[in-house]
Amino acid sequence: MTSSTIKAAALRHFARNGYEGTPLSDIAKEVGIKTPSLYAHFRSKEDLFLRLFEDLLQEHAARVRQLLTSIIDYSIKEKLFAILQDSCDNYLISEEKITFLRRAMLFPPTFLQEQLQQKFIEIEHMFTAPLHDIFSTGIQKGLIRDEPVEELLASYLCLMDGCFLQLFYYGRPQFEQRLDGVWRIYWDGIAATPPDRS
Numbered sequence: 552m553t554s555s556t557i558k559a560a561a562l563r564h565f566a567r568n569g570y571e572g573t574p575l576s577d578i579a580k581e582v583g584i585k586t587p588s589l590y591a592h593f594r595s596k597e598d599l600f601l602r603l604f605e606d607l608l609q610e611h612a613a614r615v616r617q618l619l620t621s622i623i624d625y626s627i628k629e630k631l632f633a634i635l636q637d638s639c640d641n642y643l644i645s646e647e648k649i650t651f652l653r654r655a656m657l658f659p660p661t662f663l664q665e666q667l668q669q670k671f672i673e674i675e676h677m678f679t680a681p682l683h684d685i686f687s688t689g690i691q692k693g694l695i696r697d698e699p700v701e702e703l704l705a706s707y708l709c710l711m712d713g714c715f716l717q718l719f720y721y722g723r724p725q726f727e728q729r730l731d732g733v734w735r736i737y738w739d740g741i742a743a744t745p746p747d748r749s
Contacts, residue, residue, distance in 0.1 A: 554592045556582055558606065561599050566650040570600055570660040597663065604655050604667060607648055608674035611638070615678040627689040628742075631707065632734055634682070639714050639730065649718070679704060693743050703741060710737055 560581040564573040575596050579586040593599040618637050622630050659667050686703045689695030695703065710733070717726045 557589060557592055558599070558603055562603055562647050562651055565600060565603065565654070566647040569654050569658070570596075570663070575599075600655075600660075600663065601666060601670065603651065605670050605674065607652055608671060612674055612677035615681070619681050627685060627692065627694050628738060630685055631682075631738075635707075635711060635714065635734065636730070638711055639718065639726070675708075679708070682707060695741050696743050698741075706737075706741070 557578065561573070561578050564577055564581070567573075573596075575589055576586045578599075579589055589599070593602065614637065615634060618634060619630075622633050625633060655667055656671070683700055683704055686695060686700045686707075690697055690700070714726070714730070714733075717729065721729075
């Protein structure tokens with residue numbers, strides 16, 4: 552029995568039933584062990600939940616780093632769109648993963664909310680640092696409006712969060728119909744010389 556087997560089972564249960572609705576005994580039963588045996592791998596249900604959450608955030612950050620390597624020759628605009636699109640695709644890789652993240656981020660257990668936010672902030676830096684550089688380069692090249700980079704970055708992260716919610720509420724087909732238009736309007740808003748649409 553490995554920790555990864557337990558985490559895979561826990562992901563299914565937490566995604567389906569939430570934190571409060573998932574007793575450790577259900578996870579133990581699925582993997583074929585007695586509940587006390589789980590404590591050889593995880594200190595508590597809270598520990599298991601938090602480690603799953605961190606794993607999924609790390610997975611996302613690693614995917615972004617890999618993507619950044621593959622798009623090194625893209626234009627600034629293409630890089631930002633590719634990262635946004637890949638983040639959306641990442642949300643769609645596994646229904647269980649996205650459902651777990653929805654529950655953890657939108658409806659967290661009250662007593663874990665602060666810890667979940669802290670873990671998110673820690674991991675977030677892994678993919679916001681490269682984005683910071685992309686925005687800075689865009690400003691230096693005269694492609695992006697000369698605004699504070701932190702504000703540009705915040706606007707982009709809000710766009711990503713909005714995409715997350717759109718996927719949550721509307722599903723993939725309707726979201727995909729909206730993405731190109733949403734991106735066009737966002738880019739026009741931050742571009743140094745937005746197109747004249749009069």
